[in-house]
Amino acid sequence: MLGWALxxxxxxxxxxxxGFSGIAAGAASIAKIIxxxxxxxxxxxxxxxxxxxxxxKI
Incomplete structure (x- = not known):
């Protein structure tokens, strides 16, 4: 259980x-385009x- 926590x-x-770098903003803009x-x-x-x-077809 401690292994999973780590x-x-x-x-x-x-x-x-x-999340605190510019990678999140870039990924969000790519996600919007896709x-x-x-x-x-x-x-x-x-x-x-x-x-x-x-x-x-059902």
Whole structure:
């Protein structure tokens, strides 16, 4: 149990270092871009599926 606590402590320290540096801001902006790309791909997929006329398989 102490081993797990030490592992989580080390992970928390690393996350804190990344969180207080500029890496977090860069990762957040990349995540926003990827999010909007996937939203566009979802809409295209839904439109293409509607045009083909096949409904979802249940």
């Amino acid at each position: 592992i989580f402590f080390i992970v928390a320290i690393i996350a804190g270092v990344f 999010f909007f790309i996937f939203i566009v791909l979802l809409v295209i997929s839904l439109i293409a599926n509607a045009v083909r006329g096949r409904g979802p």
